[in-house]
Amino acid sequence: MSTKSESFSYKSYFGSAEISHEDHCLVGQVLYIDDLVMYEGETFDELEQAFQSSIDEYLEFCQQVGKSPEKTYSGSFNVRIGADLHSEAARKASASGISLNDFVREAVRSRLEGIGANANKSSSTVDSPFYIFDTPMTESSTAQYFAEIMARVGEVQVAADEISSPARLTLVPNTAAQKVA
Numbered sequence: 001m002s003t004k005s006e007s008f009s010y011k012s013y014f015g016s017a018e019i020s021h022e023d024h025c026l027v028g029q030v031l032y033i034d035d036l037v038m039y040e041g042e043t044f045d046e047l048e049q050a051f052q053s054s055i056d057e058y059l060e061f062c063q064q065v066g067k068s069p070e071k072t073y074s075g076s077f078n079v080r081i082g083a084d085l086h087s088e089a090a091r092k093a094s095a096s097g098i099s100l101n102d103f104v105r106e107a108v109r110s111r112l113e114g115i116g117a118n119a120n121k122s123s124s125t126v127d128s129p130f131y132i133f134d135t136p137m138t139e140s141s142t143a144q145y146f147a148e149i150m151a152r153v154g155e156v157q158v159a160a161d162e163i164s165s166p167a168r169l170t171l172v173p174n175t176a177a178q179k180v181a
Contacts, residue, residue: 006031008051011059013072015051017044030054033070079104 007017007028016028020040026047030037039054041047062069081089093103 008048010052010055013055015039015054017047030058032072035070 006014008015013033014031016031018027020027023040025040025042026044027038027040028047028051029039030051035058037054037058039047039050041050059069061067089103089107090100093100096103098106
């Protein structure tokens with residue numbers, strides 16, 4: 001088997017669908033768990049039915065032997081981001097009146113939605129804003145405000161006094177005429 005991409009979901013489990021050239025059939029396996037659960041079928045519909053049957057059989061087997069079935073994702077994970085970024089995120093979350101968990105959850109959701117929204121657009125139609133500094137900035141002074149500025153990406157307007165920087169920040173809609181090569 002080669003790369004595995006999600007094709008099926010059932011009872012909070014995900015499965016792949018691939019072609020087995022050696023066996024002249026479709027094969028797959030349950031993704032994101034350590035237990036090895038595989039299935040096969042002649043058609044895509046058969047493969048999907050085999051996936052669902054494999055999940056049901058896996059859950060039944062785990063119950064029979066007294067084992068807790070593995071879950072695909074718990075909704076909790078550790079991320080190593082460094083002390084400085086951790087501190088900046090905690091301060092920004094506190095200033096926004098939300099928990100650090102909520103701040104990170106919103107950042108991940110925003111990033112995923114941004115990637116999904118822009119994935120099907122060609123480079124000539126991407127409507128990301130341009131950020132223009134009206135006051136010259138050095139690299140060291142820019143770094144201090146980078147996280148705050150990037151947290152604002154996607155907002156329609158950013159007033160100069162809303163950024164705690166000595167430089168003014170102007171948000172310019174990205175149009176084909178304004179694209180920079």
